[in-house]
Amino acid sequence: MRKTGINVGKMVQLAVLVAIIVVLAVTQIGFIMLGPLSITIMMIPVAIAAIVVGPAGGAIAGGVFGLTAFIRGISGVSLFAATLININPIYAFILFVVARVLAGWIPGLIYKALSAKKNKTLSATVACFVAPICNTVFFLSTLFLLFGNTEYIRGFGDTAWAIIMTLAGINAVVEAGVGFIVGTAISRALVHFLPGKKPEMSNEAKVSV
Numbered sequence: 001m002r003k004t005g006i007n008v009g010k011m012v013q014l015a016v017l018v019a020i021i022v023v024l025a026v027t028q029i030g031f032i033m034l035g036p037l038s039i040t041i042m043m044i045p046v047a048i049a050a051i052v053v054g055p056a057g058g059a060i061a062g063g064v065f066g067l068t069a070f071i072r073g074i075s076g077v078s079l080f081a082a083t084l085i086n087i088n089p090i091y092a093f094i095l096f097v098v099a100r101v102l103a104g105w106i107p108g109l110i111y112k113a114l115s116a117k118k119n120k121t122l123s124a125t126v127a128c129f130v131a132p133i134c135n136t137v138f139f140l141s142t143l144f145l146l147f148g149n150t151e152y153i154r155g156f157g158d159t160a161w162a163i164i165m166t167l168a169g170i171n172a173v174v175e176a177g178v179g180f181i182v183g184t185a186i187s188r189a190l191v192h193f194l195p196g197k198k199p200e201m202s203n204e205a206k207v208s209v
Contacts, residue, residue, distance in 0.1 A: 010053045017045045017052075018064050025068035042068075046104045047131035051124050055108030062104025066097035083152055091146040099142045103135040
């Protein structure tokens, strides 16, 4: 019965984080424009879900983030996403959704592996730092793989792509820094509520009970 309670608790935590992702997407707060840079803080709740709920929670939260980006393209809010969807909606879905699922799943695996060494604070810090980098790497890799030979992408030209890659690198660094500071602060507080092994009772304590 206790296991059921823990699962319900994780489901509630995941639901709250998913709601935050949706609100950030709908209100546009999750996308910050700094000149030519587009900084997203959407990976912060994704990373927190990966830490608090686990790899599956991170994957689900990442998928929701990806769905909001895909819907932005369908609704025409994002011209870039809308163009890719018109070229190939299946490839676009893989780019915006599946790549984000992986970007949420990997930090969860990293946290799970590192936290096994009983240093949850450091594990949470690393996971929050890695999450936005995974997002950038998976997104750009999938973009080149699926749309690299399309006229739309090739139309940017080599020089334009060099600029895009530079900006993407800057984005990854800035987002990793924001995720490191904000995500770690939140996760550090929440991580203590994660279920752990109960200390074994000594023989003396068992007798007294």
